Amino acid sequence: MVTCRHCIDLLVDYLEGQLPPDKEKALDDHFMACPPCLDFLDQYRAASSLSRRALEEEIPPVLAQKLDEFLRKNCK
Amino acid sequence: MSTDAAVKLHSDDELVARLRDTRDRAAFEELVRRHRNRVFALALRMTRNEEEALEIVQDTFLSAWRKLPEFRGEAQFGSWVHRIAANFALMKLRHQKVVDAVEEPLEGPDGRFRPDGHWDVYPTGLWGRRADELVLDAELRARLIAAVEKLPETYRAVFMLRDFDGLSYDEIAETLETTVPAVKSRLHRARLALREDLATYFDQKVGA
Numbered sequence: 001m002v003t004c005r006h007c008i009d010l011l012v013d014y015l016e017g018q019l020p021p022d023k024e025k026a027l028d029d030h031f032m033a034c035p036p037c038l039d040f041l042d043q044y045r046a047a048s049s050l051s052r053r054a055l056e057e058e059i060p061p062v063l064a065q066k067l068d069e070f071l072r073k074n075c076k
Numbered sequence: 077m078s079t080d081a082a083v084k085l086h087s088d089d090e091l092v093a094r095l096r097d098t099r100d101r102a103a104f105e106e107l108v109r110r111h112r113n114r115v116f117a118l119a120l121r122m123t124r125n126e127e128e129a130l131e132i133v134q135d136t137f138l139s140a141w142r143k144l145p146e147f148r149g150e151a152q153f154g155s156w157v158h159r160i161a162a163n164f165a166l167m168k169l170r171h172q173k174v175v176d177a178v179e180e181p182l183e184g185p186d187g188r189f190r191p192d193g194h195w196d197v198y199p200t201g202l203w204g205r206r207a208d209e210l211v212l213d214a215e216l217r218a219r220l221i222a223a224v225e226k227l228p229e230t231y232r233a234v235f236m237l238r239d240f241d242g243l244s245y246d247e248i249a250e251t252l253e254t255t256v257p258a259v260k261s262r263l264h265r266a267r268l269a270l271r272e273d274l275a276t277y278f279d280q281k282v283g284a
Contacts, residue, residue, distance in 0.1 A: 048270075063133075067134055070134045
């Protein structure tokens with residue numbers, strides 16, 4: 001029987017389908033039966049997806065121009 | 077000779093081939109245009125400073141221009157430039173540190189368990205379930221950026237390269253001169269820290 005802690009420890013591989021089939025099934029079953037773990041799983045995934053959205057940047061036009069000038073000057 | 081308009085229709089692979097064969101400036105400029113925002117994002121989060129981030133972006137694309145004859149195309153051009161950028165960022169950060177300073181390992185509550193492996197304190201809040209619908213307002217965005225910038229540098233680099241840039245574990249391990257298990261461990265710790273920070277944020281909002 002997998003403990004809650006053990007499930008959390010395996011999240012990286014679990015979320016990418018990298019666990020052996022029996023282990024993956026054990027975690028699937030656990031998440032179905034354990035609401036706190038399911039909440040944690042959702043939050044763990046959400047932390048990544050929200051961060052991904054937040055981290056998008058557009059290089060400011062002034063810096064983009066400096067970049068262009070630099071490359072024009074140095075890329076020979 | 078390609079016009080600017082025509083260049084936009086080509087894939088990265090086609091532009092890289094054109095650049096490698098003929099040093100086509102239009103092709104290079106288009107590749108820079110396509111990838112500069114994400115390279116800037118990576119550099120900015122690593123250095124936490126716009127001017128230093130710009131230096132890294134400049135060095136990255138200059139390096140790409142010079143090294144392109146060696147670029148075999150086994151990886152995506154985007155992954156390749158992100159690896160170059162990560163290397164420049166980490167070098168810069170290391171130079172800025174006191175010599176021999178060792179990075180603190182990222183410890184922290186990974187959900188609060190009892191010794192028997194069961195929950196001591198339940199993770200609360202439904203924010204995890206509705207994450208894709210959540211509006212990313214300025215406050216939440218600032219909070220997320222601050223949380224990422226608080227991560228120790230290698231954890232930050234791993235998180236950015238994997239969860240933001242989508243590089244493979246092998247690529248990240250090679251870039252950071254470490255092993256895949258070490259990368260996965262750092263990624264996990266980084267995600268746990270971010271989750272913890274967000275949980276605090278959303279708990280406070282509910283309580284307010």
